[in-house]
Amino acid sequence: MSMRVGIVGISGFGGGEALRLIAGHPSFELVYAAGESTAGSRLVERFPGVPAKLAGLVIEKWDPAKLPQLDVLFASLPTGASAEALARVSKDVKIVDIGGDHRHVEGWVYGLADVWPEKVEGQSRVANPGCFPAATLNALAPLLAGKLIEPGNIVVDAKTGISGAGRGGGDNKFGYAESNENLVPYGLLKHVHMPELATTIALLSGGAADGLVFTPHLVPMTRGVLVTIYCRGTATTAQCLDAARRFYDGRAFVRVTDTPPQTKWATGSNLSFVSYAADPERNLVIALGVVDNLGKGAAGQAVQNANLICGLPETAGLDGAPLWP
Structure with a gap:
């Protein structure tokens, strides 16, 4: 069965990645593409x-x-550019919003596909998580659901490739000369993903995410997100790994690894890698998460969500292996 799909914002990195995935999808036929400058x-x-x-x-x-x-x-x-326009799209058209306007907004389902696919199935309006939340929440979900860590006072240290800024490059501040051999912290205390992270942590844990700290850094690579998350808890490393393996048992795209994951493991894929290290005597749990910011962090999870809302196999069009090297 062929389904007619469209992409708005096809000129950007996220839209271009959606194009790449849909072009090889067994059930999606791209019949509409929209952009501004192109x-x-x-x-x-x-x-x-x-x-x-x-x-x-x-x-x-x-x-x-x-x-x-x-x-x-x-x-x-871009965030702020989709809410008004998408409100005018017919209810007969299912929408996956890769941008940030509808995350945890009434009438839209938050599409954290690996954690709660049952909430996404059959819906018509899905808000895709941001790239940092995709990496962070997949790593935290098993620990929060299993009460292995406290939901408060979580510190997230995040690194991202330059494509996370979008094709516009943040007013062209991220050209080669500015970004090469440079490490840049940004969005301190006020990053746009903070409310999304705090709300979802509270939903997963049943507690408040008071004291959440999130600091992203831009690193000179094209793709990839790695988050190192510091939490309070007395679980052992083995308990954390076991909780994650049970939580994601049967899930196609989450890989739980004994060793710390690397961004290149996920490049060009919809995979999410998680791992843990813990020191009970210090009341410390470290969770690590890796995704491709254009894959699981954007278009990959968007296609996964579209598969779920359309009643298709969740892995359709997403079985390709990561790029290596």
Whole structure:
């Protein structure tokens, strides 16, 4: 069965990754692409390596009133740019919002697909998690659900590749000369993902995420997110690993590893790697999470969520191995 899908924001990194995944999807047929600066051009002009069957598709100017008949719309727009427009899309069209406007918003399901797929199945409005929350929450979920750590006073030290800033590059501040051999902390105390993290930690644990600290850093690589999370708890390393393996038993995309994960393990994939180290005598648990910020952190999880809402196998179009090296 073929489903008609569209992508708005196809010119950006998230939209381009969605294009790559949908082009090889066994059930999704891309029939609509929308952008702003690239409107009027063919896909092949923006993505020279696009499959021949999609090469002639013309990128439209984004207008929710002029959508063709679609089953699913992927929206990959900057935070603040999607809420008003997506509210005008027909209820008959299922939407996965890769941007940040609808996370934990009434009427939208928070699509943390590996943790609560049952909440996503059959829904029509899904808000994709951000890239940092995707890595952080997958690592924390087994510990919070198992009461192995305290939900308060969690410290998240995060590193991300430059593509997380989007194709616009944060007003072009992240060019090669500025980013190469440079390590940049940013968003201290006020990053846009803080409310999303705090709300989800509270939902997973049943307690408040008071004292949450989240500090992201930009590192000179294209893709990847690694989070090192410091928590309070008296569990052992073995208990943490066992809890995660039980929590994610049968889940296709989460890998629990004995050794600390590396960003390259996930490159180009929808995989999420988690690991743990604990010192009960110091009341310390360290959780580690790795994702590809454009994969599990954006388009990969978006396709996973679309599979769930459409009643398709969750792994459809997402079975490819990571890129290596």
